[in-house]
Amino acid sequence: MQSYSLFAPAKINLHLEIIGDRADGYHQLVMIMQSVNLGDIIHLRANGTDSIRLYCQNPQVPLDNTNLAYKAVRLMQEKFPKSAHNFGGLDITIEKNIPVAAGLAGGSTNAAAVLVGINLMWSLGLTQPELRDLGALLGSDVPFCISGGTAIATGRGEEIEPLPDLTDIWVILAKYNNLGVSTPWAYNTYREQYNHLYVCDGQGIKQRTHAVHSGNLVKAILKRNSEEIGALLYNDLEKVVLPEYPFVSALITAFKKENVLGAMMSGSGPTVFALCATEQIATSIADIVEKNINDSNLSFWVTQMCPHGIITISNE
Numbered sequence: 001m002q003s004y005s006l007f008a009p010a011k012i013n014l015h016l017e018i019i020g021d022r023a024d025g026y027h028q029l030v031m032i033m034q035s036v037n038l039g040d041i042i043h044l045r046a047n048g049t050d051s052i053r054l055y056c057q058n059p060q061v062p063l064d065n066t067n068l069a070y071k072a073v074r075l076m077q078e079k080f081p082k083s084a085h086n087f088g089g090l091d092i093t094i095e096k097n098i099p100v101a102a103g104l105a106g107g108s109t110n111a112a113a114v115l116v117g118i119n120l121m122w123s124l125g126l127t128q129p130e131l132r133d134l135g136a137l138l139g140s141d142v143p144f145c146i147s148g149g150t151a152i153a154t155g156r157g158e159e160i161e162p163l164p165d166l167t168d169i170w171v172i173l174a175k176y177n178n179l180g181v182s183t184p185w186a187y188n189t190y191r192e193q194y195n196h197l198y199v200c201d202g203q204g205i206k207q208r209t210h211a212v213h214s215g216n217l218v219k220a221i222l223k224r225n226s227e228e229i230g231a232l233l234y235n236d237l238e239k240v241v242l243p244e245y246p247f248v249s250a251l252i253t254a255f256k257k258e259n260v261l262g263a264m265m266s267g268s269g270p271t272v273f274a275l276c277a278t279e280q281i282a283t284s285i286a287d288i289v290e291k292n293i294n295d296s297n298l299s300f301w302v303t304q305m306c307p308h309g310i311i312t313i314s315n316e
Contacts (some may be wrong), residue, residue, distance in 0.1 A: 002045065002046045002121075002316060003043065003044060003045040003046065003121075003315065003316045004043075004044045004117045004120055004121060004312060004314070004315045005041060005042065005043045005044075005312070005313050005314040005315070006041070006042045006044070006113040006116060006117050006310055006311065006312055006313060007039050007040075007041060007042075007113075007310070007311050007312075007313050008039050008040045008041070008042050008098075008109040008110055008112060008113040008145070008310055009035040009036060009037060009038070009039040009109060009145075009148055009306055009308070009309060009310075010035070010036050010038045010039055010098045010104040010105060010106060010109060010173075011033050011034060011035055011036065011104060011105045011108075011109070011141065011144060011145060011148070011266075012033070012034050012036060012104065012171065012173075012266040012267075012271075012273050013031050013032070013033055013034075013235060013266055013267050014032040014033070014034055014217065014229065014232075014233055014234075015030070015031055015032035015212065015217055015232075015233070015234045015235075016029070016031045016234065016235045016236055016237060016267065017029065017030045017031070017208070017212065017234065017236055018187075018190055018194070018198075018236045018237075019198070019199050019205055019208045019209070020198035020199045020200055020204075020205060021191070021195070021198060021200075022155075022156060024156070026140065026156035027156065027187055027191075028155070028156070028199075028205055029140075029153070029154065029155070029156060029157055030152070030153075030154050030208065030209045030212045031152070031153045031154075031157060032150070032151070032152055032153075032163070032212070032217060032218070032221070033141075033144050033150070033151055033152075033153050034149075034150050034166065034305055035145075035148035035149055035150075035305070035306045035307070035308065035309060036171050036173070036303045036304065036305055036306060037303045037304045037305075037306045038097060038098060038104075038173065038301050038303040039097060039098065039109065040094055040095055040096055040097050040098050040106065040109065040110055040113075041094075041095035041097070041313070042069070042092065042093070042094055042095075042110055042113035042114065042117065043091075043092070043093040043094075043095070044090055044091070044092055044114065044117040044118070044121060045090065045091045045093075046087055046088055046089070046090060046091075046121070047088065047089050047090060047091045048088060048089075049088060049089045050088060050089045051089040052070055052073045052074070052089055052090055052092070053089070053090070053091045053092070054067055054069065054070055054092050054093075054094070055091065055092070055093040055094070056093070056094040056095075056096050057095065057096060058094075058096035058100065060100040060101075061094060061096055061100060067107070067110075068107040068108060068110060068111035068138055068139060068142075069092050069094065069107075069110040069111050069113075069114045070092070071111065071138055072110075072111040072112075072114035072115050072118075072138055073090055073092070073114055073118065075115075075134060075137060075138060076114075076115065076118045076122075076134075079134065080122065080124060083122040083124065084122075086122075087121065087122055090118075092114065094110055099173075099175050099177075099271065099299065100180075101180040101181070102175050102180075102266075102269075102270065102271040103181065103183075103265065103266045103267030103268050103269045103270065103271045104173070104266060104267070104271055105141040105144075105145055105267070107139070108138075108139050108140075108141035108142045108145050109141075109145040109309075109310070111135065111138050111139065111142050111145075112131075112135055112142050112143075112145035112146040112309065112310050113310045115131050115134055115135055115142075115146065116131060116146060116310040116312075117312075119131060120312065120315070128146060128147055131146050132146050132147065132158070132160060135158075136158035140156045140157035140158060141157060143157070143158045143159075143160055144157065144160055144309070145309055145310065146309050146310055147160060147162070147308075147309045148306070148307075148308045148309025148310065149162060149163075149165050149306075149307045149308055149309065150162070150163040150164065150165055150166050150221060150305070150307075151163055152212065152213060152218070154209055163218065163221050163222070164221060164222060164224065165307035166221060166224065166226075166229070166305045166307075167304065167305055167306065167307055168224065168226065168277075168305075169226050169229070169261070169275050169276070169277070169304070169305045170275070170276045170277070170278060170279050170281070170282040170302065170303070170304050170305075171273050171274070171275060171276070171282070171302070171303050171304065171305060172255070172260070172273065172274040172276065172282050172285060172286045172289075172300060172301070172302055173266075173271055173272075173273050173300065173301040173302075173303065174251055174255075174271065174272050174273075174274075174286070174289070174298060174299070174300050174301075175270060175271040175272070175298070175299055176247055176248075176251075176270060176295070176297050176298050176299075177297045177298070177299055178297045179245060179247065179248070179270045179297075180270065181241055181245065181268050181269040181270045182268075183267070183268040186237050186240060186241055186268035186269070187237070187268070189240040189244075190236065190237060190239065190240050193239070193240060194236075194239070216228070216232055217229065217232040217233075217234070220232060226261055226275065226277060227261055229261070229262070229275065230260065230261025230262025230275045231261075231262055232262075233262045233263075233264040233275075234264075235264050235265055235266075235267075237265070237267070237268050237269070238264070238265050241265060241268065241269045241270070242265070245269065245270055247270075248265060248269055248270045248272060250293075251272045251289075251293070251298075252264065252265065252272050254289045254292060254293060255272065255274040255285070255289060258274075258285045258288055258289060260274040260275060260276055260285060261274075261275040261276060261277065262274070262275045263275070279302065279304070282302045283302050286300045286302055
């Protein structure tokens with residue numbers, strides 16, 4: 001096959017807990033992650049040269065070797081040099097629908113799509129766990145983005161354990177276009193302010209991780225109880241981001257006033273998501289909040305939780 005097109009879903013965090021520091025400089029995390037149907041389309045095509053060429057309609061997306069999608073190609077070329085030599089370079093076209101620098105893993109899911117697509121194009125036969133191991137070399141969210149759905153992510157985010165799919169919950173996403181939050185800033189600020197709460201010993205880390213595995217949010221997911229899921233959302237990074245970005249805090253409050261199932265910042269922000277029982281309710285509440293806040297910099301998307309990560313939508 002000379003070309004593939006893949007759908008790369010965004011993700012939100014239903015639970016994000018920072019447990020402590022790791023020897024590699026990352027944080028020890030325990031998260032419950034969820035794919036949503038808002039996604040980018042990634043087109044991969046063999047270009048008959050040795051070059052990697054990136055294209056995207058969004059000027060905010062870098063088209064050089066700083067882009068995670070580019071790094072994903074380079075990683076595969078390094079790991080599989082014979083296939084790279086046989087198949088040559090790639091053109092990657094990103095149809096960007098996920099907002100940039102939004103805490104929705106837009107760059108990570110693009111990289112995940114490239115790994116999956118090259119595995120198919122080069123007939124490498126890699127399993128999903130093998131692809132996730134490669135993805136972990138690119139970034140903490142990439143392994144989850146490959147498999148997607150609903151899952152617990154531990155370690156620095158690369159250790160994935162699937163949970164039952166949630167597909168009956170609708171999601172409003174809202175982001176100020178003029179706001180961006182640096183993920184390193186968010187985590188480093190949290191470290192500065194809360195490192196006295198960090199767990200340092202292995203047994204303590206296991207206990208904190210187990211507490212989430214056996215906790216109320218996982219039980220609610222197992223029961224597919226959307227009201228309980230909404231009530232149990234949790235994100236440690238809100239402690240440092242919301243005081244610094246009052247517009248984000250006010251947006252969460254605006255959603256909660258409309259009796260959504262739950263509302264929270266996703267990842268390091270600044271995107272806020274709100275959970276709703278139906279598409280009609282989600283659309284209505286999005287319209288109300290948009291009208292009440294009345295800010296041209298604020299964009300809204302209504303989407304649904306989805307049960308998968310990267311999927312192929314066409315090949316030639």
